[in-house]
Amino acid sequence: MTERPPVEPDDLADWAGDDLVRALRAPGSAAELADQQQYVAAFRSAHRSNVRSLPRRAAGRLGAGGTAVVVTVALSSGVAAAYTGHLPDPVQRIAHTVIGAPAPDVGGRHHPAASGPHGGPVAGGSTDPGTTASSAPTDAPSTGPTSSPDGPASPGATAPTGDQHGSHPPSASDGPSSSTSSSPTSAGSPAAAMSMSAPAHRVGLGQTITLTGLVTDAGGAALPGHDAVLQQHVEHQWRTVVETAADSTGVVSAATPAVTRSTRFRWHADQDVTSTPWFVTMVPTLTLTADVGGSTTVLSPSAQGTGPSDRIQVFRHRAGRTTLIRRARLDASGSAQVSVPTPRRRTAYVVRLLGTKRHAAVRARVVVVPPHPAALTIAGSAGRVGPGAAVLISGTVTSAAGDVLPGHRVVLMRRGAARWRPVGHAVSDSTGHVSIATPPITATTRYRLRTDHAVRSNVWRVVEVPTLDASAQRGDAMVAITGTASGARAGDKVVLLRRFDGQLVRMRQARLSAGGSVTFTVPARKGRTTYVVRLVATAHHAAATASVVVPGAG
Numbered sequence: 001m002t003e004r005p006p007v008e009p010d011d012l013a014d015w016a017g018d019d020l021v022r023a024l025r026a027p028g029s030a031a032e033l034a035d036q037q038q039y040v041a042a043f044r045s046a047h048r049s050n051v052r053s054l055p056r057r058a059a060g061r062l063g064a065g066g067t068a069v070v071v072t073v074a075l076s077s078g079v080a081a082a083y084t085g086h087l088p089d090p091v092q093r094i095a096h097t098v099i100g101a102p103a104p105d106v107g108g109r110h111h112p113a114a115s116g117p118h119g120g121p122v123a124g125g126s127t128d129p130g131t132t133a134s135s136a137p138t139d140a141p142s143t144g145p146t147s148s149p150d151g152p153a154s155p156g157a158t159a160p161t162g163d164q165h166g167s168h169p170p171s172a173s174d175g176p177s178s179s180t181s182s183s184p185t186s187a188g189s190p191a192a193a194m195s196m197s198a199p200a201h202r203v204g205l206g207q208t209i210t211l212t213g214l215v216t217d218a219g220g221a222a223l224p225g226h227d228a229v230l231q232q233h234v235e236h237q238w239r240t241v242v243e244t245a246a247d248s249t250g251v252v253s254a255a256t257p258a259v260t261r262s263t264r265f266r267w268h269a270d271q272d273v274t275s276t277p278w279f280v281t282m283v284p285t286l287t288l289t290a291d292v293g294g295s296t297t298v299l300s301p302s303a304q305g306t307g308p309s310d311r312i313q314v315f316r317h318r319a320g321r322t323t324l325i326r327r328a329r330l331d332a333s334g335s336a337q338v339s340v341p342t343p344r345r346r347t348a349y350v351v352r353l354l355g356t357k358r359h360a361a362v363r364a365r366v367v368v369v370p371p372h373p374a375a376l377t378i379a380g381s382a383g384r385v386g387p388g389a390a391v392l393i394s395g396t397v398t399s400a401a402g403d404v405l406p407g408h409r410v411v412l413m414r415r416g417a418a419r420w421r422p423v424g425h426a427v428s429d430s431t432g433h434v435s436i437a438t439p440p441i442t443a444t445t446r447y448r449l450r451t452d453h454a455v456r457s458n459v460w461r462v463v464e465v466p467t468l469d470a471s472a473q474r475g476d477a478m479v480a481i482t483g484t485a486s487g488a489r490a491g492d493k494v495v496l497l498r499r500f501d502g503q504l505v506r507m508r509q510a511r512l513s514a515g516g517s518v519t520f521t522v523p524a525r526k527g528r529t530t531y532v533v534r535l536v537a538t539a540h541h542a543a544a545t546a547s548v549v550v551p552g553a554g
Contacts, residue, residue: 191226192218194267196275202360203259204283205305212253213267213275215246222250226269230254233264233277241265256280260305261358281360288351288364294403295430297342297368301351303334305359314338317348342370344407371399373408378449378457384465384542385441387487391462394435395449397428404432408451412436415446415459423447438462442487443540463542470533470546474524479550481520483533487541488512496520497532504532527552 195214203209215226223246230242242254256265262282267275284305291298301312314326328336330353340349348367355361381392393412397405405428412424424436428451438447444464449457466487473480483494489512496508510518512535520533529550537543 189217189221189223191215191223191228191269191273193220194228194269194273194275196265196267196278198278198280201279202281202283205260205285205359206258208255208258209280210253210255211265211267211278212251215250215252215269222246224248224250226250226252228252228267228269230256231266231268231274232256233266238266238268240268262360282358284353284359284362286351286353286362286364288349288366290349290366290368292368292371293342294371294399294405294432295342297340299338299340299349299351299366301330301336301338301353301364303330303353303362306330306334306353307356307358308332310334310356311354312336313352313354314340315350315352316340316343317350318343318345322350342406343368344370346370371401371403371405372453373397373405373451373455374400376410376449376451376455376457378447378460380447380460380462383461384463386465386467387442387541388440390440391438391447392435393438393447393449393460394433395457397432397434397451397455404428406430406432408432410434410436410449410451412438413448413450413456414438415448420448444542464540465542466535466544468533468535468544468546470531470548472531472548472550474550477524479522479524479529479531481522481531481533481548481550482517483520483535483546484517485512485535485544486516488516488535488544489538489540490514490516492538492541493536494518495534495536496522497534498522499530499532507531524553525550 193216195216196211197213198209198211200209211230213228215223215228217223225248226246228244228246229240230244231238232241233239241257244252244254246252252267259280259282262280264277264279266277282305284303286301286303289300289302291300299314303310308331310330312328312330313324314328316323316325325340326338328338330336338351346367346369348365350363350365352363353361375398376395377398378393378395380394382389385391395410397408397410399405408428410426410428411422412426413420414423415421423439426434426436428434434449436449438445441462441464445462447460447462464487466485468486468488469484471482471484473482481496483496485492485494492512494510494512495506496510497504498507499505507522508520510520512518518533520531522531529552530547531550532545532547534546535541535544
């Protein structure tokens, strides 16, 4: 391969006083160098895989003066003059050798290149058969193949950045980016479309979701290695959250930050090239507990990821029917308390948190099982009553925790000859209390209370106390003493007693007749005498006593 003749420093000697040469040799101004690092970084990123080191002979061929001119041309407005062929021949030759500008013709006349859309040459715009034009803009460094009048085309050298030099073979897609915005850029064709996909639209509080996109050009072809950013819509504007690049298939993928509220994401490839926004709905956490009491149950919903005063609804589900029973709002801590009557049987309650712009709607469910009766007390209005009287039996239903249980059916049981038989019932009130009157008492009887879950009270015994009347009829020699009992049974034993010196002396005994009476005949005494008739107690009734005074003779 024929080497180009070295550029000698005295090539510009004749032009040393020229204003353009002095301007080209002068260092770039702050404004001219403001975007240097940005374009150098973009150039390295786009051509990293194709750059190779500049031959040491080419670097030596430039010389100190020539290098300053080339760097000045590359980083200042002299690029336009170089590409339009309006530089002095020595400077034009250096620009041609290093940055691919048109070469001066042999006669000293320049060949202006056809102007591209950004003021630079376009392919085929140069009349120099040894030059391949590049569509480079005037405000960025360029790479591309160049040719020399003295030999075939050789790779062009990039402007040095730090200690790195490089070159790359000619390519139809080579060319600097014309974008000066913060939009993602990459080598090759510009992006024309960007897709968006994700596994779901709903994400739990604090979770992330992986979003995927495909970068394509105007023809629908994937663009491997193209830069893209994931943006999130925050406070009425799109903000970058992840920067990445497409893989070998043109696919970009990134995980979102932890989602703490409903939001939108989109992919952004190039200027005005974005994907359709992907809406992510945050699903808050909601738990529901129930403090079941005897008469009142407290439902306590607790949420995370919500705002104060978010609304909730309380539903009761029982026997296949769902009924709205309460409305409430969460406090600043995301909690609430709702009181409902304790159900009489197993019942499900549902708390629904209504959706807002911040989060999705969500619900929680709890099953309330009323506490089982564990104890049942019993008491009676009396323990001894006369025949035909009634007793009011009362009791209280309580749980194992000692809570009173309203709404429970309680049955009054009476002991029969062989077993307990129900004789009355009632439902416990709000205090768990129940009262049931017994049937008329005709005999000594035992009672007890029973409720569901086989809970029974102790036994309350009601003793029947018969009524007994005594009368006496005195004759000349005999006294007839009659006793009449009510509430006793025929055949019950009756005893006649006489009071003597403060004590009772047993005199006679007999049995009640079917009519409930008995008569005793005793000798008449001269003095005043007190007689006592006593009905002996049995299993059916208590003892009863009556007294009668028989006056003395004369």
